[in-house]
Amino acid sequence: MRLPPHILVVNGIKVRRPVFLLGAPHSGAGLLARALKRSPGFHVTMGRACVAHVVYAFARKPSIGRTSGAVRVLRDALAESWQVLPRSCGQCAEPCREAGGVTGTGPCVSTSEITRFGDGSPDLIYSAPVLLQAFPDARFVQLIRDGRDVAADMLADPECLAWFRPALLPAEFPNTFLGVNKDEHLDRWKGMPTAGKCALRWRGAVRLSAELRRTLPEEQLLTLRYEDLVLKPAESVATLTEFLETRVSKVALYAARAPEVGAWRTRLRPADLELVEKVAREELTRLGYLKS
Incomplete structure (x- = not known):
């Protein structure tokens, strides 16, 4: 019953x-x-x-x-x-x-x-x-x-950046919270510039959103x-x-x-922008923020 x-x-x-x-x-x-x-x-x-x-x-x-x-x-x-x-x-x-x-x-x-x-x-x-x-x-x-605007805001937010400190690393991997899909990617994540880590967090959350869209x-x-x-x-x-x-x-x-919408154009350094677009290219393209 x-x-x-x-x-x-x-x-x-x-x-x-x-x-x-x-x-x-x-x-x-x-x-x-x-x-x-x-x-x-x-x-x-x-x-x-x-x-x-x-x-x-x-x-x-x-x-x-x-x-x-x-x-x-x-x-x-x-x-x-x-x-x-x-x-x-x-x-x-x-x-x-x-x-x-x-x-x-x-x-x-x-x-x-x-x-x-x-x-x-x-x-x-x-x-x-x-x-x-x-x-x-x-x-x-x-x-x-837009993940580029998200990354720009995250880079200016000490509370968001605090989650990237070694002492606050998640207790389990793979871990969507950091956007790390496989255990073996953790070492690569540790050596990644902060802009890339922000892009991974956005990418992981967007993938969760897509899953919710499919199931609810x-x-x-x-x-x-x-x-x-x-x-x-x-x-x-x-x-x-x-x-x-x-x-x-x-x-x-x-x-x-x-x-502001599109503030990434003036707020992201060229190297950070390149990394964000590289890490999150698939999702940025799928959502229409980047041209395929």
């Missing part, structure tokens, strides 16, 4: 059709989370420590995500993150507090207003299979961005391009509104200082 699905209850509210934002680093998940966070009825968290610890544990050691307890651990972490308490916003990362317009101790939302939950934590894409098991009715929105039904997964989000915000929000069946704020997109 099939057991009924587990229904999570947070602050007396049943979590139904939660929304998770996925993508490679600096692909626009934070920008989209800002829009959802300011939309009526949504309670969206970004980068809470309780979620980040679980997400990075799964990313560094993928076998954990295949254990019987993985679903419960991730569900409990999200339940803690979504709890609305008098000082809960004080535990949030600064991007989440800023997106919610928090100026005091919080909270940023009233429980009486919440109808949908969501999370836009960095690197959530590596937990997508576990999220689907934890929330079978979840909606996923994945962001795709259309009603559960929407793919948006960062370029459209920035250059055509009204159209992107209309698409998202239809997909989520709820109104999404576009004001946050217009007000945000989003990284």
Whole structure:
């Protein structure tokens, strides 16, 4: 006999059709989370420590995500993150507090207003299979961005670069988090310039996105391009509104200082650009960012 699905209850509210934002680093998940966070009825968290610890544990050691307890651990972490308490916003990362317009101790939302939950934590894409098991009715929105712009932003982000330190190397290989497909490639990865490592991270995340596109039904997964989000915000929000069946704020997109599209042309050194395009050529071409 099939057991009924587990229904999570947070602050007396049943979590139904939660929304998770996925993508490679600096692909626009934070920008989209800002829009959802300011939309009526949504309670969206970004980068809470309780979620980040679980997400990075799964990313560094993928076998954990295949254990019987993985679903419960991730569900409990999200339940803690979504709890609305008098000082809960004080535990949030600064991007989440800023997106919610928090100026005091919080909270940023009233429980009486919440109808949908969501999370836009960095690197959530590596937990997508576990999220689907934890929330079978979840909606996923994945962001795709030009890998050259992603590499340029990663090279300027100390938090992203920190994952390339030897002390923080994943516990298991092959490892999608670093984009290392085979154990024997690890030594080659260690000697690769940082721009190449950034390209590998983008390539690995994009391949995960493609796998999700093949396995999830259309009603559960929407793919948006960062370029459209920035250059055509009204159209992107209309698409998202239809997909989520709820109104999404576009004001946050217009007000945000989003990284410029195509900034790689002035931000990447010629040698770094050449390496990024070499490492990620197949995916850049398939997605239309490079001509074949």
